[in-house]
Amino acid sequence: MMTLINTFLADKGIYMLTLLLLSLGVAGVIVCNNYMKKLICMNVMQVAVIFFFLCLGQKSPGTIPVAMDTVVKASDYINPLPHGLMLTAIVVSLGTTGVGLSLLLRIREKYGTIEEDDMLRREELMTRVEKNGGKRD
Amino acid sequence: MTLILQAVLLLGLIGITLAIIFGKDLMISVVIYCAFSFLTMLLYNIMGAPDVAFTEAVIGVISTVFFIIILKSIDRKTK
């Protein structure tokens, strides 16, 4: 039973869950009405991808990629490449989050709301005002 | 064995994500996002990526702090 679950997980299960997490993240970005939640979901999405990459680098008997000895055998250590890549990806995600947050603050100041539907209504109003040459109708 | 642990943690992450999406209070969302970050760190560690885990730990704290600072100036409640 245990081995069966293990095989399933190794074969498809973990990937499935990761992808589910990713889809949830993307869905959250699309569905959520609140800009803050969209931002959090964006982070979730990025975590899912990072996780996906790390899955690729796992090696069942391997240890962490810090050499214990001067002579190293490739099969003893976990693949370091995805780790390197994902460090970059994490940093990028932090940067994006920072920019997103400052934009959020700015939006809140200009529009007084961070809800998508309010925003749309307000934008529509602004467009109408612009069309009427600055006068409200 | 690690795979099962990973699967469980992943399920936890999925649950947290759902809670974030359907939550009504942004402060709660942010705080459980902090928990999310912590679980992620654990997960990375289990997968043998301590460097990434270390980074995630630091980043998790910093981004949570960012979120909370922002929450000060926007409405907590959402529809």
Add this chain to the structure above:
Amino acid sequence: MTNLIGNTPVLIILLPLCSALLCLALTAVSKNLGSLVVKISCLGSLVLSVIQLCMVVSGGTIHYAIGNYAVPYGIEFVIDSLNAVLLVAFSLMGFLTVIFAGNFSDNKNHFKTAGAYAELALLITGILGMTSTGDVFNLYVFLEITSLSAYCLISLGGSRGVVSAYRYMLVGTIAATFYLLGIGILYATTGTLNMGDMSNILNEGGHDGAMLVAMCFLIPAFGIKMALFPFHGWQPSAYTHAEPGSRPLVTGVMGKVPALAMFRFFYCIYGTDFRFFRIALMLLGILSVIGMIYGSLMAMGQNDIRKILAYSSVAQIGYISLGFAIGTPIALAGSFLHMLGHAFMKGGLFFCTGAIRYKYGTVDINDFGRIYKKMPLTCGLLVIAALSMIGIPPTAGFFSKWYLALGAAGQHEWIYIAVLVLSSLLNAVYFFRLIEKVFIRQSSDLKTRWESEVLELPVTLIIPIVACFLAILGIGLFNVKIIDVLLMTLEGVGL
């Protein structure tokens, strides 16, 4: 010195990068030093890229391994004739934009100006890097640099700009994530990140499934970044509300680079032997055809010149991807020619818009009436660029359309020719509407910010306008030379 010449591929990118990094610090030293350094470095980058083009034309593809590690282990820059030409065009456009941007900066606040320059320089860095890299993950990093600086530059354009930037950021991050997932799958299949190496391994056969799955993620990723038809939602408002100084670069060049990356993936990495290649081309063809019609139709209904141009970009990106969808070397060359041409057309149109806005403070085409008497040069470019968009010879747009149509005829895709004709007619509708407004409409008196008897505009605005004017005509008249250089690379990869 010879040593430096050998390092041109990386120096082209380092120059704007370093100037951006130091911009703020230098501004603390002296007020205008930061922006000056950015301008000089962009000029240097332009000069180097021209030198590099000469090197590539005479000596063939340059492979530059950073850190001198053997190919699949380190990061590699591959400059083939295609990249080299595009690099020249993009760095020229970057240089022009940097000159142009000075007129829109806040003169009182030097640090803010310096910050805007740094953002612009980083955008240029990202664009040039994406163009020249030969490593899929490095491409991602450059993609992020491009995107982040674009988010910032778009958000600087007022309160509407902030919302546009936020939406673009969400969508753009989804695109970046999909891209990562796509290259993750390819990495899982091949175990390498180098484009050439990846291509070799994939072409051994047996990886069709993985390639298909990766493609499912990569098409939306590039589609979003280049604003291909169903993924273009973010684009019109972002282009409309971007910061005026940087708009030519954002609109003219930013959408082209992901298109280049898309080309690299499908033609250079996947190769034409891929089993689902034809299906993918057909799909891409359908998307671009719809995009060309839709973009033009939407542009017809707008009054704001920026919106018109933004929607027309959706259509023009359709031209580029149509070339990819046809797939013969000549059509691909047409596609790249259109990429070059459109960079200058759209950039040029936005230079004009910026100049008009600078002088008269308006962007509504109903206010444009008869400004051509006051600004003959600007309106001259406006007309030439508009004609080029429609595809009237002897401007650049006509010739790219010619090669696209020729490629389509070679593949017996008559419907594509019909769509090209239809789309240029739709373009004609709104561009002649614009020209009509500029030349015909009487208008109320507009207040001017720039009073000079000798020049219609400051020199820093005239230089980009004249340069774009010459570039559009030059690309048109000397297209054969460019096409020959492009075909050096494309002969091997097309259908």
Add this chain to the structure above:
Amino acid sequence: MRKTITIILLITAVFVPFIAFNVLPVIGDPSSAPNTHVSDHYIEHAIDECNSPNMVTAVIVDYRAFDTMFETTVMFLAGLSVIMILANRPKKKIFAPSSLKRFRESGHPIYKTVNKDVMISIIEPVILIYAIYVLFHGEVSLGGGFQAGALIGMTYLLDVMVVKREKPIFNLPKKRAAAIAGIGPFIYALTGFISIIGGGLYLEYNKFPFPIHQAELHSIGITAVEIGVTIGVAGTIITILNALMERISFDDDIN
């Protein structure tokens, strides 16, 4: 409605290919493609080529150092973007300490039991020392420039969020932090440029024009680069934090 359709399309688009094709390697398989082709080289040659037992460090600051340079640039870019976006906002006082002030004045028990100023001044040096350790020890054990920078940023965060001092432990207000954040990646870029002067390719540590043993050159290169990363990341985090909290404005320092 449109959203629902989008999501359904999305989920199908994500899952159908995975179910249809068995494209991904089995997790943990040592002989799968990603674990063999390039990664073997990294694992086996990290020590002799880069003199770095930590393979991840070897990958990020030696084999793929160019990526990391731009990663640091992304950090700088993020910081710059944040202050650009938030510039010209109405300046307000730092709210975090003042909001905590209410706690303090209302006599919350925590302020009676622990003297947090003392606490913080003990913790901060420890974190800083740890950061420096992580920075310089990155090639041997876990960590590296990024983590060190983030830790320094965290120190600043603790400092400004918890304590209301006349002068913070390091006074890095406003745009100065952003300028410093730019200098970090510049040090990185410059390190790469030194090897060009030495006659090599960009970021080729072997070609540093210093008369030292090759392995040492790599160590020097890695350390220099890590210092750059640290400065960049620390500067950026401080910048973003300042910008978000203090609502910095460029208007107040017109020269």
Add this chain to the structure above:
Amino acid sequence: MINFMALELRPLYAVLVSLIASGLIYVLGEHIRPNAREAITMVAAVCKAVIVYSLIPAVLAGTEIKLEVFKIVKGVSFAFNVDPAGMVFACVASTLWILTSIYSIGYMRGHGEQNQTGYFAAFAMCLCAATGLCFAGNLITFFIFFEVLTVATYPLVVHYRDAEGTVSGRKYLAYTLISGQIFFAAIVIVYSVSGTMDFVPGGFITKDMLPMPWALVVFFMMIGAGIVKAGVMPLHSWLPAAMVAPTPVSALLHAVAVVKAGAFCTLRVVLYVFGPEMAKACYGADILAWMAVFTIILSSFIAMRKYNLKARLAFSTVGQLSYIVLGICILTPYSTAGALYHIVAHAFMKITLFMAAGAIFVTTHKKDIREMVGIGKRMPVTMMAFTAASIGIAGFPFFVGFVSKANIIMGAVSMGKPVFVATLIASALLALTYLMPVVLVAFKKNVDNPEFDEGGDAAPAMLIPLVITAVISIILGIAPNAGLHLFDLAVMAGNQIFTPLM
């Protein structure tokens, strides 16, 4: 060392002269005095005429003048090839540019027009394009100039910048751009099936390249651009609408460049791309000929109902242009020569008519024929010239129209097409019925219209050109070869095309 005076380079110079003039006028435009602007135009016009005339002897001698400037698209050069057919059109265009320029100076000043910079620049650009069309050696060069002509005419059509002008400008663009883009698609198809684009007398497309139904489709895709510009019904409606433009522009549109470019395009496509055999085999020529017949008759009837003088002349143009199309589609050497010569004939006659109409408008501000009773008293010279041109249009012997029509009729007879012969003769009578009333009204005796008692004739700058053109049209009627050997050139062109077939 390049010989800068070489024969081969002259067509290039002819094109460049007006291009440079156009650029100079546009750039200097508002900064220089009107005199300078007009001087540039005149100098360029004279230079161009000299350059074009200098090519005639060589062409008559049968010398091949070919120039490949550079590769314009991959595999195809930007090529000039001076042949008799092109020479005829080029001579007409360059000669008339001088006269029209003199006339425009008079008209513009007399009328106090606005936007003169744009006017002169666009005019020079049109002439540049028209000359390019004449000398173009292959389809793509031809197309480039064709589109440049389309665009350059637009500012002239909308010259007054008013609502009416805008509407006709839109109409003009809609017709010409759509047909131009379809022309473009057809060129692509032709190039991809045949691999060549050089004009060959007698055509280069064979049945193997384009099987039957497609041949007809491509034929009409290509010919569409030509017949739109030439105003063949039912695609003519932009032409009367463009009448809102100033009279020199109408003269340009109708006589010098634009509609003639359409007719010339038809000629090139039918005889130099498809060739007589192919055009006949795919029924394209027949269908086009019947369209032309229909146009000739119908336009005459419409012209009779118009009382605006310029509108009447416009419909007259529609009819006369179809003569050329008909002449081309009869597909014999005679009719081809006649069609080419009709380009000359119609140009001189119609420009006289338009200049006269413009002179009347500037001098008396009259547009409607019914108000012109007795105008001959005030403007005798103008109206004499008008009369001469009218008779010429009707095809009286000793007027230039006779030569061309006789040739076309001879061609029709030799092909055994009685309907075409009948049409041509009937239309001559119809032309009389719509143009003679104007003359009769003008010279009506016993009417004393007080408006026309004083004031005298039109200003000399307008009068001189129109007298010259009227005189030329009589001279050419008596001696078709006078001066420029235009008739010989036309006959040469006809023979060149049909000789290989015989």
